[in-house]
Amino acid sequence: MDRTAEFRRWKAQCLSxxxxxxxxxxxxxxxxxxxxxxxxxxxxxxxSCAGRIILLDGDINGFEVQKQNRCWxxxxxxxxxxxxxxxxxxxxxxxxxxxxxxxxxxxxxxQLQDAQILHSLAIDSxxxxxxxxxxxxxxxxxxxxxxxxxxVPLSRKGKLMVTEEYIEFLLKIANQKMEENKKRxxxxxxCLQHALEKENITNSxxxxxxxxxxxxxxxxxxxxxxxxxxxxxxxxxxxxxxxxDDDLGISVxxxxxxx
Amino acid sequence: MDRTAEFRRWKAQCLSxxxxxxxxxxxxxxxxxxxxxxxxxxxxxxxSCAGRIILLDGDINGFEVQKQNRCWxxxxxxxxxxxxxxxxxxxxxxxxxxxxxxxxxxxxxxQLQDAQILHSLAIDSxxxxxxxxxxxxxxxxxxxxxxxxxxVPLSRKGKLMVTEEYIEFLLKIANQKMEENKKRxxxxxxCLQHALEKENITNSxxxxxxxxxxxxxxxxxxxxxxxxxxxxxxxxxxxxxxxxDDDLGISVxxxxxxx
Numbered sequence: 001m002d003r004t005a006e007f008r009r010w011k012a013q014c015l016s017x018x019x020x021x022x023x024x025x026x027x028x029x030x031x032x033x034x035x036x037x038x039x040x041x042x043x044x045x046x047x048s049c050a051g052r053i054i055l056l057d058g059d060i061n062g063f064e065v066q067k068q069n070r071c072w073x074x075x076x077x078x079x080x081x082x083x084x085x086x087x088x089x090x091x092x093x094x095x096x097x098x099x100x101x102x103x104x105x106x107x108x109x110x111q112l113q114d115a116q117i118l119h120s121l122a123i124d125s126x127x128x129x130x131x132x133x134x135x136x137x138x139x140x141x142x143x144x145x146x147x148x149x150x151x152v153p154l155s156r157k158g159k160l161m162v163t164e165e166y167i168e169f170l171l172k173i174a175n176q177k178m179e180e181n182k183k184r185x186x187x188x189x190x191c192l193q194h195a196l197e198k199e200n201i202t203n204s205x206x207x208x209x210x211x212x213x214x215x216x217x218x219x220x221x222x223x224x225x226x227x228x229x230x231x232x233x234x235x236x237x238x239x240x241x242x243x244x245d246d247d248l249g250i251s252v253x254x255x256x257x258x259x
Numbered sequence: 260m261d262r263t264a265e266f267r268r269w270k271a272q273c274l275s276x277x278x279x280x281x282x283x284x285x286x287x288x289x290x291x292x293x294x295x296x297x298x299x300x301x302x303x304x305x306x307s308c309a310g311r312i313i314l315l316d317g318d319i320n321g322f323e324v325q326k327q328n329r330c331w332x333x334x335x336x337x338x339x340x341x342x343x344x345x346x347x348x349x350x351x352x353x354x355x356x357x358x359x360x361x362x363x364x365x366x367x368x369x370q371l372q373d374a375q376i377l378h379s380l381a382i383d384s385x386x387x388x389x390x391x392x393x394x395x396x397x398x399x400x401x402x403x404x405x406x407x408x409x410x411v412p413l414s415r416k417g418k419l420m421v422t423e424e425y426i427e428f429l430l431k432i433a434n435q436k437m438e439e440n441k442k443r444x445x446x447x448x449x450c451l452q453h454a455l456e457k458e459n460i461t462n463s464x465x466x467x468x469x470x471x472x473x474x475x476x477x478x479x480x481x482x483x484x485x486x487x488x489x490x491x492x493x494x495x496x497x498x499x500x501x502x503x504d505d506d507l508g509i510s511v512x513x514x515x516x517x518x
Binding site: 116132143145152156166169170 | 371374375378388389390391392393395402404408409410411412415420421422424425428429432
């Protein structure tokens, strides 16, 4: 079986299976993006989380434990209020931590080039920790990830270590991050749709001479500033925050420009 | 110029340049790994940070700001004590946050296959957020990253929002994470050295018939449990913590086994 046929088979198989997550369905904030991707020949999503605030209870002996062995005291994909966290914390008897986890989306891609295109759009939309995995059987997966997290220990052996005022302050930050994460998802959706539309126009005029292939919407931009990339997709909205740069202050021999 | 010659040129150029980081040198905990990689034909590192605890002061107006515009109150690549953080916090007049950032290492690779090998070793060593980037000119970069962070807001508009006892508790966790991060770096170093030794043995016996290529040390393991991978590299040490699984609880249509 050739690679394209094999990819089609994987895709059909994957999309026909039941959703195996705890929740059993795709998160609301990422449904449109997932549908847009699954509706296109070269992509299908294999797992997704739109972004969430979670409260986990840890081991009472102070050892770090695997996430699946932690007790999930609270999970929400919507902005969170103090009273819900306070109530959930009452059930903690270990080391509870509050986390904001941004979008994580795994997309299987037909070939490396398809992954490169989507990777470029993801980075331009602010998902700076995205990366490609190529398996030994050639399966090509793009993980779309952001650097935009929060991880805060709140209690030790069941004893709350912070004030209610701090929890309120913390949730304001977590909710802001959730809002910004949502904007990035919308940005990625719009950039992808924009790129796909351009591709459709190009495909519907096969006999027209394309003077400069580098001018296609898929061309990787030199500057990784999401504001700039964003302005190419939607100009009305004002973006306040740029992605944190996790390369800053680290030992740089030289980072090749536009690698 | 063919791809291999071009890669050699990039590598020579990169390694001859000055270190452009704030610090001006490679962090102690990652020097051996960087040297091991740079000493091998298919790799060179372009930037690195071994892992650090940082205290950043934010914008006094409460807006999120770019990391380069934040004031760096404290940076350390060693375990950190409460008094240093308390002293540094006195200089904060915005929203100060304490972060633990694990290893980040960018490695340019000769070709995709070289990146796949190193990616596999990185994931087996616990660096689950690693990923490949392929640029439009074919430059192939592996970013080695961990999920193992910490990000804790400490003050609002210069006012400390937590107790000194909490800071002590927090630093204990940050220092533990730094210790675990160091173990993972050692694990990756050992796994890489082990893989390279096997490759050398194979290369030094070119006429011997290799019965099963899939048995090479570079073969991607089915199970992604770093403890298991680790036990193949060094058996003496007891590893307490497994990597958090950031796929847990998220919407999973189906994640292809061993993609």
